Amino acid sequence: MSRIIENPKQLILTRAKEILYNEGYEKFSMRTLSKKCDIALGTIYNYYPTKKELIIEMMTDYWKEHFYVLEDIVNSDDTLYIKLNEIFNKLSIFIKTFKEIWLKPEFYENPDYIKNSLEKENIYMEKLVNMIENILLKEVRNNKINLKLDSYETAKFILMNCITMVQMPIFKYSSFEMFLRELL
Incomplete structure (x- = not known):
């Protein structure tokens, strides 16, 4: 049985x-x-x-789990810079966890896998940009920052710099935050 x-x-x-x-x-x-x-x-x-399909599902599952945590960060009463630092830390964990997989050539042999994984990645990145944008807009409404640039473009700028800092840690987050404080 x-x-x-x-x-x-x-x-x-x-x-x-x-x-x-x-x-x-x-x-x-x-x-x-x-x-x-x-x-x-x-x-x-x-x-x-296939192993590739399982890995894609693992990444998708990981994103879904972490969006609950990210929602808590976005909705917290913390300052803008504490929220952004926490988002950076969560993103860092994801990138470090899956970086080894993303760089495997066999993972990109089949165009369907590339299309499927990139589509999902773009959805999650867009959602993360929107979360950051919402944080920025809330800070503007509360007169805590003076946003001189488009909120969506600023959110993309923040996210792409966070990803770059994790992948190439020659630039520290604290330095990035210093630049952000001047920019905002």
């Missing part, structure tokens, strides 16, 4: 994240995942036909 697994898709995602975070992409395999989940390899392939 086969055993019933409560929410097998979530179990697979949870264990896959654990392997990825603790052991890295190189040690990540569907067989290892099958053993960690204590389910048949075929069951995993029923939900995720």
Whole structure:
């Protein structure tokens, strides 16, 4: 008699994240995942036909989880600069977690994967830009900053600089904040 697994898709995602975070992409395999989940390899392939699809789903799931945290940051009573610093820190965790995967050439062999993952990434980036823009607009309404430039373009500028600082840490966030204070 086969055993019933409560929410097998979530179990697979949870264990896959654990392997990825603790052991890295190189040690990540569907067989290892099958053993960690204590389910048949075929069951995993029923939900995720390829490792790439599983990784894309993991990134998507990670974004969804973190948007709840980001919403709390946006809605908090903290200052603009504390909120932006917290967003930077959350974004840093995501980028550092998945950077190893993004740079793998085999992840980009199939144009469908590129299209699918980039479409999702663009949706999440747009949502993050909108969150930052909302923070800026709230600060303007409360007369805490004088926004001299378009709020949407300023939000994109902030986000792209945060991403760049994580990927190339030659420029510190504290220096960026100093520039922002002068700009705003």
